[in-house]
Amino acid sequence: MQHKQATFNAFVAPAAHHEVTRATPTNRSTGEAQRNEALFIERMRPKIYWPSPWAEDTPEWLKEQIDTDRLAQLVKDGKTEMATYSEVVFYMMPLTQERPLDRDWVEIYCWAAKQVMGDKMPDDLVPKELNTYQKSELDRLRRWIWAKSVEATKKRGRLHRSPQIKLQGVEKGGGSRDVEHG
Numbered sequence: 001m002q003h004k005q006a007t008f009n010a011f012v013a014p015a016a017h018h019e020v021t022r023a024t025p026t027n028r029s030t031g032e033a034q035r036n037e038a039l040f041i042e043r044m045r046p047k048i049y050w051p052s053p054w055a056e057d058t059p060e061w062l063k064e065q066i067d068t069d070r071l072a073q074l075v076k077d078g079k080t081e082m083a084t085y086s087e088v089v090f091y092m093m094p095l096t097q098e099r100p101l102d103r104d105w106v107e108i109y110c111w112a113a114k115q116v117m118g119d120k121m122p123d124d125l126v127p128k129e130l131n132t133y134q135k136s137e138l139d140r141l142r143r144w145i146w147a148k149s150v151e152a153t154k155k156r157g158r159l160h161r162s163p164q165i166k167l168q169g170v171e172k173g174g175g176s177r178d179v180e181h182g
Contacts, residue, residue, distance in 0.1 A: 039074065043067070043071075044153055045070070045149045046153065047149070048152070049090055050094040050098070057097070058094065062086060065116060080146065081146060083141075083142045083146045083149070085112045085113075085116050086116045087145050088141060089116050091145055092109045105137075107134060108141075111127055111130055
């Protein structure tokens, strides 16, 4: 059976509006400085979601869980190059409300949601494990979400000083959502 490779689209969730002050003491070791920089980047990286009006209905607890999971992943692995399972659920949730998914993506979504929700999600809705194809698609999606959020972080860093900037035909600033197309 031949599988059709999925294509992804993305919107960037609005950044929290707060100032971050970064201290840079001269006596800090290189390893500690790199770890602190990685923590800073993980905290500032925007959340990527499927472009849909349903995105507004994503629960707040999931948005908070993303921040927690990102930091836990960084502490555990020492680096990040893939989105967390909570980011996968956050990205896919509006899509699942917008249209039906094929069996593989339903199982990927349910499996990722089980990793985030634990015992709160019934076992009968979740496959025991993903097959090889599903694992590769999940990993590909995780890498793509991570890359899009890093790309958006870099754009925000370069464009930070301007209050109103056009990004690929969609306005940034003025109280509307920041948008990044994949």
